[in-house]
Amino acid sequence: MNTSMYINGQAILGNGNALDVNNPATLEVITQVYSSAFEQLEECVAKAKQAFTIWKNLADPKIVEAFHAIAEDILSQKEELARLITLEQGKPLFLAQVEVELTVQWINYVAGLNIPVEHYQEANGKKITVYNRPLGVVASITPWNWPFMIAAWHLFPALKAKNCVINKPSEFTPLSTIKLIEIINQHLPAGVCSLILGDGKIGHALTQHPDIQKVTFTGSTGTGQKILENSVSTLKSVVLELGGNDIGIVLEDVDIDQVCRKVFMSAFLNAGQTCACLKRLYVHEKIYDQVIRKLTEMINSQVLGNGLEEGTTFGPVQNKLQFEKVQAFITDALEHGATVIRSHQLLPEKGYFIAPTLVVNARDEMEVVQKEQFGPVLPILSFSHVDEVIKTTNQSEFGLGASVWTKNLQKAEKIAEQIEAGTVWINSHADLSPEAAFGGWKLSGLGYSFGLGGLLQYTHKQSVHITAA
Ligand code: NAD
Numbered sequence: 001m002n003t004s005m006y007i008n009g010q011a012i013l014g015n016g017n018a019l020d021v022n023n024p025a026t027l028e029v030i031t032q033v034y035s036s037a038f039e040q041l042e043e044c045v046a047k048a049k050q051a052f053t054i055w056k057n058l059a060d061p062k063i064v065e066a067f068h069a070i071a072e073d074i075l076s077q078k079e080e081l082a083r084l085i086t087l088e089q090g091k092p093l094f095l096a097q098v099e100v101e102l103t104v105q106w107i108n109y110v111a112g113l114n115i116p117v118e119h120y121q122e123a124n125g126k127k128i129t130v131y132n133r134p135l136g137v138v139a140s141i142t143p144w145n146w147p148f149m150i151a152a153w154h155l156f157p158a159l160k161a162k163n164c165v166i167n168k169p170s171e172f173t174p175l176s177t178i179k180l181i182e183i184i185n186q187h188l189p190a191g192v193c194s195l196i197l198g199d200g201k202i203g204h205a206l207t208q209h210p211d212i213q214k215v216t217f218t219g220s221t222g223t224g225q226k227i228l229e230n231s232v233s234t235l236k237s238v239v240l241e242l243g244g245n246d247i248g249i250v251l252e253d254v255d256i257d258q259v260c261r262k263v264f265m266s267a268f269l270n271a272g273q274t275c276a277c278l279k280r281l282y283v284h285e286k287i288y289d290q291v292i293r294k295l296t297e298m299i300n301s302q303v304l305g306n307g308l309e310e311g312t313t314f315g316p317v318q319n320k321l322q323f324e325k326v327q328a329f330i331t332d333a334l335e336h337g338a339t340v341i342r343s344h345q346l347l348p349e350k351g352y353f354i355a356p357t358l359v360v361n362a363r364d365e366m367e368v369v370q371k372e373q374f375g376p377v378l379p380i381l382s383f384s385h386v387d388e389v390i391k392t393t394n395q396s397e398f399g400l401g402a403s404v405w406t407k408n409l410q411k412a413e414k415i416a417e418q419i420e421a422g423t424v425w426i427n428s429h430a431d432l433s434p435e436a437a438f439g440g441w442k443l444s445g446l447g448y449s450f451g452l453g454g455l456l457q458y459t460h461k462q463s464v465h466i467t468a469a
Contacts, residue, residue, distance in 0.1 A: 009190030035198030051191025244400025399441030
């Protein structure tokens with residue numbers, strides 16, 4: 001199993017301390033990876049800076065060709081990659097396969113984007129051309145929930161804009177990212193896409209480095225804030241994709257069965273460990289009991305287990321810290337008088353398994369409603385007037401996403417307009433598109449990913465004013 005970091009295209013082992021990589025479904029140690037030593041980080045940045053002098057001048061068709069070749073290689077290794085994702089992350093194999101497929105879709109989409117050039121002509125004859133120039137070396141820091149796909153979301157736009165990139169994956173899930181960087185390095189020049197390994201300490205050193213021009217980060221709000229502080233002395237720009245507490249608002253006119261199937265998927269996708277998961281559900285009081293009944297059926301139909309075993313539909317939580325955090329949310333809800341409905345499946349003996357759980361009769365002041373649970377627990381509240389729920393939505397410190405569920409699309413669009421969040425879905429949730437901007441308002445983030453706007457986050461503007469001599 002490859003456990004190397006990548007400096008200047010070379011696979012080498014880290015000189016730092018050894019970190020266990022665990023399988024969250026069995027608690028077995030899969031392997032150990034060695035953290036990068038600080039001298040190795042220095043070398044990695046220096047080589048990336050050197051590689052940038054060549055990469056920034058490469059013709060775009062060559063980049064497009066390389067991206068398509070990378071996407072093909074990934075697709076041809078889909079089974080192996082998906083198994084690796086399941087092994088270290090815990091999600092069922094079919095979902096890990098989807099993660100690989102979506103990654104390929106995203107890479108091909110980014111390959112097709114063109115960086116625009118603007119032209120202006122002034123009355124006095126002066127011409128102005130506005131270019132979007134590459135930045136230099138970009139640092140990418142990724143989390144453990146969708147380790148493979150999120151790394152690709154960072155790397156490919158930055159590379160397409162002709163930057164060199166250094167990724168640091170989560171210490172909990174480095175293996176699939178190592179494989180991704182291995183594949184990328186088979187198609188790109190040395191030093192263009194590098195990898196360092198380790199925990200937050202090496203992440204901190206990377207994001208602080210004076211030769212890093214930009215940091216793209218996906219993870220918790222607390223870490224995002226530290227990265228932002230770290231960027232001040234060198235005025236680095238940042239893209240921060242952070243936590244969320246997405247609301248779903250279900251109006252009384254919906255088809256309950258259909259909506260519950262979609263709501264279940266959106267709330268419990270990847271055992272609820274998705275930034276854009278639906279994290280608190282507000283249901284009109286007239287259909288509240290029916291929705292609870294249907295969602296109870298849905299949680300009871302899940303098969304919990306090791307994602308590598310056939311038939312598993314629901315995996316464990318990824319790590320101990322998250323496991324304990326989610327359990328504490330359930331305890332707090334119980335202590336505050338909520339009714340908790342857990343799927344009646346027996347839990348596997350080992351592993352960080354939490355049965356999919358509904359918190360019924362939840363109230364706004366409960367922790368599981370106020371905070372991001374990032375796990376398989378959905379609080380469900382009832383409402384009588386939608387205006388109250390819009391107000392509650394906007395009181396949140398987060399502003400990542402929200403959804404409105406109704407047959408009345410006109411009404412839904414009016415509600416969407418009033419919601420303070422980067423994305424509002426109508427009759428779906430968490431279904432992202434490579435074309436549409438994705439980012440958070442408030443404590444959910446800074447900047448945007450995806451689409452041309454996401455690509456341009458990895459560029460500087462340069463205006464060239466041309467006056468005839
Ligand atoms: P985390 O912040 O603990 O860790 C993320 C990454 O940051 C890891 O690689 C970690 O090693 C690194 N890190 C830790 N401290 C650092 C520091 N001081 N400087 C630099 N790097 C440091 O987050 P997590 O627990 O891995 O991920 C879960 C969180 O991520 C949730 O809050 C979730 O909502 C959020 N998330 C957001 C999005 C989004 O697009 N908005 C997507 C996925 C996850």
